[in-house]
Amino acid sequence: MKQQEILDLLKKMTLEEKIDQLLQLAAEFYSENAEERTGPMADLGLTETTIANAGTTLGVSGAEEAIRIQKKYLEKNRLGIPTILMADIIHGFRTIFPIPLGLGSSWDLDAAEKMAEISAKEAAVSGLHVTFSPMVDLVRDPRWGRVMESTGEDSFLNSRFAERFVKGYQGENLKEDFSRVAACVKHFAAYGAAIAGRDYNTVNMSERQLRESYLPGYQAALVAGAKLVMTSFNTVDGIPATGNKWLFREILRKEFDFQGVVISDWGAVKELIPHGVAKDEKEAAKQALIAGVDIEMMTTCYSNYLRELIEEGQVPVELLDEAVGRILELKNELGLFEQPFRGADPVKEKEIVLSNEHRAIACEIAKKSMVLLKNDDILPFKKEETIAIIGPAAASKKILGAWSWQGKSEEAISLVEGATSLSKKLLIGNEVFDYLEPTTAAIQEALLLAEQADKVVVALGELEEMSGEAASRSDIRLPSAQLAFFQQVLEVNDQVVVTLYNGRPLDLQGIDEAKGIVEAWFPGTEGGRALAAILWGKYNPSGRLSMSFPETVGQVPIYYNCDNTGRPFETTPDEKYVSKYLDVSNYAKYPFGFGLSYSDFRYSEISLTSDELTPTTEITVSVTLKNQSAYAGEETVQLYIHDLVGEVVRPVKELKGFKKVQLAPSEEKIVTFSIDESLLRYVHSNQEMSSDAGEFEAMVGPNSREVSSVRFNLKK
Structure with a gap:
């Protein structure tokens, strides 16, 4: 459909039809069972006509159902305008990949793009058109449950992942490539900065901090072509994002030149009322549309009050036409006017979804995401060693993590199953071992196995529901029953490796005596196979943390790129009156960028081609990396920069580049990074980049703490 045809279609629409295009309803409203619709219809005050014309649909499952709903929709829509089918496809559709925080810890951009490509392929053949991903919220507080959806604490790294997620989901041409889906970047803006890590809570920060640390990830996704933006639940400078005209009209539309669709998060338009900035639904509708929200998800403020607001002159009809025009254009970009069923295909769905090829790729990506946090010469296991695998996560298949909407736990590979394919010398229990309250029988059986083994895997972690949306925690330690069990195991066998399934950085107090710790996150469908490959040395761990692990939750929020202070701890650590704690270190237990390998990588001192840089030149920083071990491996070499004197206070270091380097045993390579003036820019007090x-x-090194450095000057 050409642009003029969209304009002509818009002119044919009645006011009610336009307003209905702004409504998104869940799939249950299109159920063939009238009784299933009755309750929700009554709750929202909807008519069958409104439902028939609602512009977009949420949470449809399966190709046959998608085709049925689209057919039913087109039969009732006067102008033959198709609906868009949207869903939360966050880290896989049916083939589930590691949670985004795990993907971030891979530092592997190709892997992230491949995850998104496969997710899109499975979703598209199942009838979906849009995914509510990527979430690019910067997060520095692991108490926040939705940290599992983020790629971490660093703006630079998040931005690179955002770009590749969008590319993987959308491909090159959505109108012709029906194996891809449109990406919706979220949550705009700064949702990850909720005070005290409590979901849906207030956000309070300066405009400069917002621009420098939080907006770049969204902007990177938009530059990559993301078609939609979702509003966040939080406030931005005291105004809820969903009613924030400055955020959407000034920043998103004017500064970022975003031409796509803005959609509210679930119920967020009506939530302007409890926020206390709208007195009723009518006022909420007015604020949201004026702010620039095109689609209202699962509340009916627009449906009930936009006609009245327009007739009263409180809302210009032009704003409605703009919103509808953007929605129609998205439908056009998806090719829905020509092919309303798009890629939905029940036959191909059975071949593509959860295919062996997809499972194999999910396994490889899960391996890349896992981080070896500690290894006191206990890993990898040797084939002649007898290994006991015990604890609540040993045989658990509930390893997909939150937002694995279509994933099925019964299709996942547990650690025990993965290990069984690699070793015949395993001791495995039969008792079900609960995460929170294990039975005496389960504990006794596990301890007996530990006593008989050469080495022990104690598989611990969070329950899936302990992280994700509405899953904030003030205590981010492992459950007390697990810590007690760990101590019991040590009494019978101190050769212990702890494996962790979890959705956030944890306070790991209580397992310090483990000789090995492997952070596996919630690794997805093939998680147990991937974890076993690392434990038995079939894969050399290469993951690096994209978010710091605190020594204790009392340090939170803790992140590597903190600002300088007037009394820095580093200058006089024995002085009382400096910025420090009395009872714990200032530093993370495991810092951003950290991760061990079975290889032994050694860095030379770094060097520069010149110690002087100008706005029109560049300099090269070099380091020689050598693998001094018998294991071939991959190292993630990281470049950080510190502006020693700025117009405003600058962070102590900032990630500005990274390279993944493969080295054979005894091999060495020179690794280089180019530095030009653009890498040194930041947001000044006038809100401009310079x-x-x-x-x-x-600074160059294997993580944000262990770096060597050299200085240079920028001359202007």
């Missing part, structure tokens, strides 16, 4: 002349420090 750089300062003066001295800078370039």
Whole structure:
């Protein structure tokens, strides 16, 4: 459909039809069972006519159902306008990949793009058109449950992942490539900065901090072509995002030049009332449309009050036409006017969804996401060793994590199953071992197995429901029953490796005596097979943390790129009156970028091609990396920069580049990074990006803490 045809279609629409295009309803409203519709219809005050014309649909499952709903919709829509089918496809459709925080810890952009590509392929053949992903919210507080949907604490790294997620979901041409889906970047803006890590809570920060740390991830996704943006539940400078005109009209539309669709999060338009900025649904509708929200998800403020607001002159009809025009254009970009069923195909669905090929790729990506946190010469296991695998996560298949909407736990590979394919010398229990309240029989059986083994895997972690939306925790330690069990195991066998399934960085107090710790996150469908491959040395761990692990929750929020202070701890650590705790270190237990390998990588001192940089030149920083071990491996070499004197206070270091380097045993390579003036820019007090002349420090190393440095000057 051409642009003029969309304009002509818009002119044919009645006011009610336009308003209905702005409504998104869940799939249950299109159920063939009238009784299933009755309750929800009554709750929202909907008529069958409104339902028939609602512009987009949420949470449809399966190709046959998608085709049925689209057919029914087109039969009743006067102008033959198709609906868009949307859903939360966050880290896989049916083939579930590691949670995004795990994907972030892979530092592997190709893997992220492949995950999104496969997710899109499975979703599209099952009839879906849009995914509510990627979530690019910057997160520095692991108490927040939705940290599992983020790729971590660093704006630069998040931005690179955002770009590749969008590319993987959308491909090159959505109108012709029906194996892809449109991406919706979320949550705009700063949702990950909720005070105290409590979901849906207030966000309070300066505009400069918002621009420098939080907006770049969204902008990167938009530059990559994301078709939609979702509003966040939180406030931005005291105004809820869903009613924030400055955020959407000024920043998103004007500054970022975003031409696509803005959709509210679930119920967020009506939530302007409990926020206390709208007195009723009518006022909420007015604020949201004026702010720039095109689609209202699962509340009916627009449906009930936009006609009245327009007739009263409180809302210009032009704003309605703009919103409808954007929705029609999205339908056009998806090719729905020509092919309303798009990629939905019940036959191909059975071949593509959860195919062996997809499972194999999910396994490889899960391996890349896992992080070896500790290894006191206990890993990898040797084939002649007898290994006991015990604990609540040993045989658990509930390893998919939150937002694995279509994933099925029974299709997942447990650690025990993965290990069985690699070793014949395993001791495995029969008792079900509960995560929170294990029975005496389960504990006794596990301890007996541990006593008989050469080494022990104690498989611990969170329940799936302990992280994700509405799953904030003030205590991010492992459950007390698990910590007690760990101590019991040590009494019978101290050769212990702890494996962790979880959706956030944890306070790992209580398992310090483990000789090995493997962070597996919630690794997805093939998680147990991937974890076993690492434990038995079939895969050399290469994951690096994309978010810091605190020593204790009392340090939270803790992140590597903190600002300088007037009394830095580093200068006089024995002085009382400096910025420090009395009872714990200032530093993370496991910092951003950290991760061990079975290889032994050694870095030379770094060097620069010049110690002087100008706005029109660049310099190269180099380091020689050598693998001093018998294991071939992959190292993630990281570049950080520190602006020593800025117009505003600058972070102690900032990630500005990274390279993944494969080295054979005894091999060495020179790794280089180019630095130009653009890498030195930041948001100044006037809210504009620029750089300062003066001295800078370039740092290279295996993580944000262990770096060597060299200085250079920017001259203007």
